[in-house]
Amino acid sequence: MIVKVDRARCQGHGRCAVEAPGVYVVDAEGYCASDGLLVPASREDEARIGVEVCPERAIRLEA
Amino acid sequence: MPIPTGVRAAPDHVPPELVRSFSFYDDPAILADPMRALSGLHDGPRIFWNTINPRHGGSWVLTRAADIRHVTARPELFSNKGQFNMAGFIGESWDMIPGELDPPDLQKFRKLVGAWLGPPTVAAMADQIRARAADLIDEVAGLGGCEFMSAFALRFPVSIFVDLMGLPQDHAPMFLQWEHDIIHAPNMAVRAAAISAVADYLRRCLAERRRKPSGDLFSRAILSEVDGVRLSDDQILGICFMLFTGGLDTVASSMGFQFHFLAEHPEVQARLKTEPALASRFVEELLRANSVVVVHRVATADSEVGGVLIRAGDWIAIPTALGSLDPEDAQGSATVDMDRRAVRHMAFGVGPHFCLGMHLARRELVIAVEEWSRRMPGFRTSEDGEVTFKGGGVFVVDTLPLTWS
Numbered sequence: 001m002i003v004k005v006d007r008a009r010c011q012g013h014g015r016c017a018v019e020a021p022g023v024y025v026v027d028a029e030g031y032c033a034s035d036g037l038l039v040p041a042s043r044e045d046e047a048r049i050g051v052e053v054c055p056e057r058a059i060r061l062e063a
Numbered sequence: 064m065p066i067p068t069g070v071r072a073a074p075d076h077v078p079p080e081l082v083r084s085f086s087f088y089d090d091p092a093i094l095a096d097p098m099r100a101l102s103g104l105h106d107g108p109r110i111f112w113n114t115i116n117p118r119h120g121g122s123w124v125l126t127r128a129a130d131i132r133h134v135t136a137r138p139e140l141f142s143n144k145g146q147f148n149m150a151g152f153i154g155e156s157w158d159m160i161p162g163e164l165d166p167p168d169l170q171k172f173r174k175l176v177g178a179w180l181g182p183p184t185v186a187a188m189a190d191q192i193r194a195r196a197a198d199l200i201d202e203v204a205g206l207g208g209c210e211f212m213s214a215f216a217l218r219f220p221v222s223i224f225v226d227l228m229g230l231p232q233d234h235a236p237m238f239l240q241w242e243h244d245i246i247h248a249p250n251m252a253v254r255a256a257a258i259s260a261v262a263d264y265l266r267r268c269l270a271e272r273r274r275k276p277s278g279d280l281f282s283r284a285i286l287s288e289v290d291g292v293r294l295s296d297d298q299i300l301g302i303c304f305m306l307f308t309g310g311l312d313t314v315a316s317s318m319g320f321q322f323h324f325l326a327e328h329p330e331v332q333a334r335l336k337t338e339p340a341l342a343s344r345f346v347e348e349l350l351r352a353n354s355v356v357v358v359h360r361v362a363t364a365d366s367e368v369g370g371v372l373i374r375a376g377d378w379i380a381i382p383t384a385l386g387s388l389d390p391e392d393a394q395g396s397a398t399v400d401m402d403r404r405a406v407r408h409m410a411f412g413v414g415p416h417f418c419l420g421m422h423l424a425r426r427e428l429v430i431a432v433e434e435w436s437r438r439m440p441g442f443r444t445s446e447d448g449e450v451t452f453k454g455g456g457v458f459v460v461d462t463l464p465l466t467w468s
Contacts (some may be wrong), residue, residue, distance in 0.1 A: 009136070011417050019405060029174070030181070052393070052405035055413045057132065 005035035009058035016050035077112040097458040110369040122378035128389040135414030141360035160301035208466035220314040229279025319460025320353035335436040351408035354383040383409040442467040
């Protein structure tokens with residue numbers, strides 16, 4: 001599973017890194033910096049939480 | 064917020080079946096239960112023209128999360144210019160910054176102000192925020208009850224704003240009065256006088272700091288540059304006014320809804336006492352269930368939203384509650400669920416204008432819940448008063464009488 005972040009949509013709320021800190025990190029300005037991250041199987045559910053909390057719907061997961 | 068004008072007929076391009084007259088200020092349903100009244104709008108058209116928009120003389124209202132995302136993500140088509148119109152109300156012309164800026168200035172000023180309000184600033188203030196909350200709670204703890212809004216919810220964020228600005232705490236009651244007049248005074252002259260009073264006060268502080276810099280936010284603003292140019296007095300005023308109006312009634316009102324819920328749910332109070340780490344989850348879920356702010360945009364060109372033609376110059380009202388509670392959204396339930404696995408909402412807005420003060424607001428809200436849970440016995444709403452609400456640009460709990468033993 002790979003994290004895909006739409007950088008044009010991400011506004012830097014930082015909710016992904018707060019609710020799913022085992023998967024997502026943000027850069028110095030709060031934007032999601034986890035685009036392209038390969039998610040280990042053990043963290044796939046946590047990765048989904050990041051998708052669900054994003055107010056901008058900027059994150060999706062690719063198989 | 065100022066209320067300059069009343070009802071106006073819908074413009075010709077609005078299909079008659081989409082015209083409504085629903086007062087966000089004083090519709091009886093709003094005054095009885097604002098969030099329920101707003102949710103009721105989901106049963107109507109996905110976008111409608113409201114003839115009652117006192118600030119902008121009539122406006123579209125978006126009811127769906129998808130349309131709210133569409134509009135707020137396109138600042139080139141839907142501008143923030145003049146949405147608060149504080150300056151215009153007193154015959155001046157400065158912008159609230161960054162809330163009334165459009166790109167490219169928006170991004171430049173957000174970067175600047177965002178750095179002042181980011182997690183490091185909030186972390187540095189946390190002990191003081193907690194101490195302010197504790198002091199206010201200690202004042203009422205022995206009384207057996209209080210009117211929560213005036214005793215705590217309104218005073219707490221004002222005291223933090225005053226700390227943030229480096230102003231003396233004994234000026235906090237003055238700001239509280241101005242805030243009340245700007246938002247609630249029925250007399251327009253009183254409102255205008257309060258806006259002028261805040262602007263004059265902030266200008267005096269600014270002039271003092273220009274003469275004698277200190278380490279506070281004014282002084283940081285004075286030394287800051289955008290595009291290599293120092294900020295003007297009007298720009299600094301616009302930033303400070305934004306901090307003032309952005310961080311006071313919004314936080315107080317969110318706190319009001321949260322404590323109203325707690326007062327009616329002793330089982331949640333009990334859980335917060337045994338599991339204090341749940342406070343931030345509680346606050347987030349309650350922000351979702353009670354998103355209090357309405358923001359506005361003005362169309363810069365003709366375009367379609369939700370299948371409806373919006374003309375250049377049309378104002379658009381965006382009640383964030385309608386986005387947070389949209390039943391078409393997976394999380395749109397009005398039911399509060401402390402065990403919801405992921406909480407998504409629009410309480411702080413979406414798009415490039417989302418709330419820059421959210422880190423501070425969250426911290427204040429969580430600390431309020433933590434300190435009340437830790438220091439106080441169980442509380443409930445008192446029969447000696449009435450829980451009342453008010454509408455407007457921010458939906459507020461007006462009075463919340465609490466009692467405990």
